[in-house]
Amino acid sequence: MSERLVVIGADATGMSAASQARRMAGPRELEIVVFERGGFTSYSACGIPYWVGGLVAERDALIARTADEHRARDIDLRLHTEVLEIDVAERRVRVRDLGPDAESWVGYDKLVIATGARPVRPALPGIDAAGVHGVQTLDDGQALIDTLTITEGKRAVVVGAGYIGVEMAEALIHRGYQVTVLDRGAEPMSTLDPDMGALVRTAMCGLGIEIVGAAEVTAIRTDEAGRVRAVATAEGDYPADVVVLGIGVRPETTLARAAGLPLGEHGGLLTDLSMRVRGHEDIWAGGDCVEVLDLVSGRNRHIPLGTHANKHGQIIGTGVGGGYATFPGVVGTAVSKVCDLEVARTGLREKDARAAGLQYVSVTVESTSRAGYYPDAAPMTVKMLAERRTGRLLGVQIVGREGAGKRVDIAAVALTARMTVEEMTALDLGYAPPFSPVWDPVLVAARKAAAEVRRRG
Structure with a gap:
């Protein structure tokens, strides 16, 4: 049977x-x-x-x-x-x-x-009004597209500046909308440390996206027909013909x-x-x-x-089915983009390390995606955390242009292998001017982190 x-x-x-x-x-x-x-x-x-x-x-x-x-x-x-x-x-x-x-x-x-x-959907006045959308399923996506198709105005407000929020801001920019992003945090992308989130904010503002930090949404304003017309905060109202909720899940x-x-x-x-x-x-x-x-x-x-x-x-x-397999865990790797800006992280942020009781050193380096003399070399910022006493890699965050995001995979492998930043400096990574400087930006950060561990250890 x-x-x-x-x-x-x-x-x-x-x-x-x-x-x-x-x-x-x-x-x-x-x-x-x-x-x-x-x-x-x-x-x-x-x-x-x-x-x-x-x-x-x-x-x-x-x-x-x-x-x-x-x-x-x-x-x-x-x-x-x-x-x-x-x-x-x-x-x-x-x-x-x-x-x-x-x-x-x-x-x-x-x-x-x-x-x-x-999706997180806060219990706010007007949250269920026509024109307010969460985006989690294909049905949600179709409903949003249907709204964008029939909406005459071109003002969009995105509530939340995490992965979904910034990706939806990009989508709305592509559709020709004037986009405002409201977020409770001081900087977008709370999955990053604030100093790296500030780089994301600067880039998004350069794309014409208005970023409003420390914004507490209090209500969704509606017109006589029950359709969204604005998003209210303690500081004022932001006009909206469509609202996308990107607060998280x-x-x-x-x-x-x-x-x-x-x-x-x-x-x-x-x-x-x-x-x-x-x-x-x-x-x-x-x-x-x-x-x-x-x-x-x-x-x-x-x-x-x-x-x-x-x-x-x-x-x-x-x-x-009667077999055997296990899932050992994760290191928390994620990558995203907003227009041509790539954002990646893996491991712990500073507040995560503090919450875990870890003492750490933190370094930040500026580099480029290719050899500096090669055409279209793009800037890149790499932040790296290492355990203060042992030098064990704890986390990496990267913000940059084309070629930046997937470099986080180097750090993800190193984290899984429990490598130290000193060990990372000897990694045999591929090199040619179209792909990387002689010293890859991740390895430059590892060298700087290893020096800081030695200085403070």
């Missing part, structure tokens, strides 16, 4: 887990049922800003595998079907088909929770919390190394709804990225 695997959520983690489980186990050994409340599956949420901005021509380009393609692999994928409740004791889930609006219970032998994250663990499953301090599900939910042998979870181990600080973090979500799905599917 075959077992039944139930998967909640049909994006990166859910469908990676289902597909890998199908590869590991034959159809007669494992029945796979996937519930998805939306209308799409296996899509790139990271690509939505570029679709909105017109750099990606059509929505379907973001879909890696369609529902029919999954079904052809003997996966019972049910779209527009929402899971309302997890009954752990009875090993079943209560679902509602959003078409006929019918409810039923479906039993499971094994369960995967891949419910993702939900939180783990979508409403079902898990109600079922009594263990959650961490950031609200994400807690799992073991094989992505099993702690204390539950036949329940797995992964993607944006879980917390992961930070290999640098040793603490749990919530890091919603598609790279992790896909890895989680592979690990979960292997475990469900």
Whole structure:
């Protein structure tokens, strides 16, 4: 008699887990049922800003595998079907088909929770007005494009200056909008230290984007028809024909919390190394709804990225199918861009190091993406943190033009290997004038950090 695997959520983690489980186990050994409340599956949420901005021509380009393609692999994928409740004791889930609006219970032998994250939507007056958009799913992206198509005005306000905020600001610039970004922090990109965030602000202002820091949004103003007309702050109102919320996301663990499953301090599900939910042998979870181990600080973090979500799905599917795989943790690597400015980070910021009780040295260097004499060499700023006594690399942040962002991968590998900045100076990196100075900017920062460790150690 075959077992039944139930998967909640049909994006990166859910469908990676289902597909890998199908590869590991034959159809007669494992029945796979996937519930998805939306209308799409296996899509790139990271690509939505570029679709909105017109750099990606059509929505379907973001879909890696369609529902029919999954079904052809003997996966019972049910779209527009929402899971309302997890009954752990009875090993079943209560679902509602959003078409006929019918409810039923479906039993499971094994369960995967891949419910993702939900955009932060503060309880402000007017927050649900027409023209106010969060951007997390393809449906959200389509709704925003529809609004931009029919809106006559060209004034946009983006609330929040994290990754989504700055990427949506770029998308709106591409669409010809006058863009204002309101953020609670003094500088944009709170994933960076403030001195590096200031570089991002300067570049964004140079692109014609108005950045307002230390701005506390108090309300969304609407007109007589209930449509957005301005965003109110304590300092004044900012006119808007469309508003995009880029305040961040939180783990979508409403079902898990109600079922009594263990959650961490950031609200994400807690799992073991094989992505099993702690204390539950036949329940797995992964993607944006879980917390992961930070290999640098040793603490749990919530890091919603598609790279992790896909890895989680592979690990979960292997475990469900009877194999063995683990997810050791992350170092917190991320890269983004706003127009031609590239922004990257990995490891700890200064405040992260202090919170972890680490003493550190910090250095910043200015360099170029290519040999200085080579055409189109672009400026780049690299900031590096190292542990004060041992010289162990703790974190790197990079802000620059073309060729800057992906250099963070050098640091990500070094962090994972627990290298010291002294050891990094001997890395055998590729060199030619079109690609790098003789001393790569990351290695220049490592040399300076190693000297500072010796001076202060």
